[in-house]
Structures are given as structure tokens and as C-alpha cells.
Amino acid sequence: MPESSEAPVEVTVTLTGDLHARPAGALSVAVAKFEAAVELIVGANQVNAKSVLAVMQLGASSGQQVTVRAVGPDAGAAVAKVIGILTEATKVGD
């Protein structure tokens, strides 16, 4: 199913806490295990989620919307994983 697998999967979430260094690291470590190319989009900034420094550079903070967009065979699972990390890890606000 190469055609359907190349359709981008996109989900947007509103952060309930700031995206600090530790969740950024957890996010990049998790994303690296997927084949899909995963991007985080905050406002006009769009970064490769596999690059922890780029994710930190977003400076995404509580109340901001983050869009997770993935393309690839496991795009759906990758987006679900990232949304899970964004919603859980930013709750604790470390």
C-alpha cells in the first residue's frame, strides 16, 4: 500500500505545560525508532522531531498549539506516540 502510506498524518495538540529539555529528549528518542519522517510545527516554525536541539529551539510553551505531521509507512503510530509524549510529559512541567 505505498500510496496510502505516503499520505501525511497530522494531529494538533495544545500544550498543557512547557516543552522542556527532558520531554524534548524523550520525544526525539521515541521518534528515531519510527521509519516515518516526523515534523513538529509551532506557528511559523517547522522542525525535524528527530533533532532534539531543533525541538528545544521551538521553545514551545504551555497553551501553544503543536502540530505533529508524519509521512511514512508507520506515520500513524509515530504521531500517536509523539502526541502521547507531548500530552503526558508537559503535564509535570519539569
Add this chain to the structure above:
Amino acid sequence: MAANVGIVLVSHSAPLAEGTAELAGQVGGGSVTIATAGGTDDGRIGTSLVKIQRAVRLADAGAGVLILPDLGSSVLTVRALLAEPEDLPAQIVMADAPFVEGAVAAAVTAAAGGDLEAVLDAAQEARHARKL
């Protein structure tokens, strides 16, 4: 699961190396061995070939070792070590990267199971990462 690439942080200052290792380890999620070689053998600011050798042995889990030096003579001391490869892991490389950002990027890539080349690339790409 295969072993992860190990990381050695070489700094003129032991607290700088240890603090950077702590930070990178936490961002990487704690599943990577980050060994430090900070300061001289008698605890002053400087570098120690013996400390670096010891750190390399600690960091080596069989998947290769990335060495990240801070400044100046750290690079020279690592070069001196790499010039005598007999007692070193088969895969060992020095990264040309900013110390904190390079350590964090390398730790995350190593934690994700990246090979030595991927970890080296991640560290060296940190040079282009903007902070603001």
C-alpha cells in the same frame, strides 16, 4: 537489543564534564553510558590522557565510542590517545562539536540506538542548531 554507542566527555574542568554528562544523560533518558574525563590527574584545570583512557574503557559497550572534547588542549590530548590505537575500541571517533549541545544531541541519538556514524553526525550538526 544491541549495545548503544558510548560517549566520553573531555573537559578541562571535572565539574563541567560531570554536569554536562548529567544533563545529557537526563535528556537522553538515562540509557546511554556517558563517561567523563575532566581536569588533570591531580584535580586542577587541564586534561589527562590517563583519565580519558579510563573513560573510554567505561563507555565502550561494543558499539563504538564518541569522544567530545571541550576546547584546545582537550583536542590535542584526545588526538594523542587516538594516535596509539592498540588499546582502544575498534570504533572510536572524536566529534568537532559544541560541548553542551553536542553532548545532548549525541546522547539522544545514542539512546535511540543510532550507530557511531549517526551519533557523530548528530553531535556535529549541533554546530548549526540555533538556541533562540
